[in-house]
Amino acid sequence: MNARLNAYLDGEETRDDLPPELRAEADAWDALARDLRDDDPGGAPPWMETAVMAEIAREAARPRREGLLSWLLRPRPIQVSPLTGLLAAAALAAVVFVVRTPPAGPEGQVATVAAPAGATEILVEFTLEAPGARSVAVSGDFNDWGDDVVLEDVDGDGVWTGRVPLRPGVHKYMFVIDGERWVTDPKADRYEDDGFGNRNAVLAVAPPSSI
């Protein structure tokens, strides 16, 4: 496409700036865009507001237990501690808490997230910046290195997130982009060779007694 015509269509040149031989083409593009604009579907259907709010109300009216779970699933600040005492036994109840994967800490220290008192599992939020990816999954020893734990980029900003329930212990994981590219978490605090030339990220979930 002619560069000047392109500049006109980008609003960087006026029609009068164009050489006469390009003006007819510019007019044709304007007519095409106008025609598409004129095909205005109007606003959303009148039932949209009612339908959306009804679906939301159904969610809000779910049993109280789910409301509590939803409260519990809200991300909370995490604590980082040395590995010491990580695998100590603890009496745990069936409660789940959420933490985000921890921020970078001192070099060589294993990132540790703490299971709150009474928790058997802790929901860890994994995050990877992967602009342009079509899909991102997290794969680790906790899902037998499968690709079934899929992260989401709900607002299209290239930051993919997903939550995985993990039991206390040391976990190794990697991300899988577009179902084929294995990527090490760049924000992990500690890594371990996987024996195949790559590095797994290492994350520790500590039982409550170790914090």
Place this chain on the structure above:
Amino acid sequence: MHTHGEPSDGAVVRAVLAGDSEQYRLLVRRYQDVLYRHAYRMVGRADDAADLTQRALVNGFRKLDRCRDPEKVGGWLFRIVANLCKDFLKSPRRQDVSVEATGADVIDAASPDDDLERAEVRRTVREALARLSPEQREAFVLKHVEGRSYEEMTELLGASKSALKMRVMRAREELQNLLKVYR
């Protein structure tokens, strides 16, 4: 986007996150039309556009705690519907029927007073538009049909201005080639 006296988007988001889900209705009212128009222009069918808009608004409610800037929740909701539209266009089932369905839809959309020639031109353009990649189609629709600036598009899509200009240019070139083929 709110009128004088109404709570700001940020205030509404905070109220919803604090448990007053009924407040979400205000966001639905403010943004349902712009989301629906975009969806319609991306997928070409009113019923699919309505379905995608509804899903975007419900998903937005479910994941509202992930909206980083509550004052810009409108743009955040727009990104949700834009992503749903692209996923929809990429789905194998959709690809089987897209061009045929879009063409039929355009004829239905033409008013009885439209002359046949204009309806035919419109149908041809819409068919060509449906053959663009979802990303190119999105860029073209935002720029030329919705009339957005590159700065707005950058904010909505998170891509750089130069990348978006390139995408729009490629869309124009592709459209130009397709329309030559149709002539």
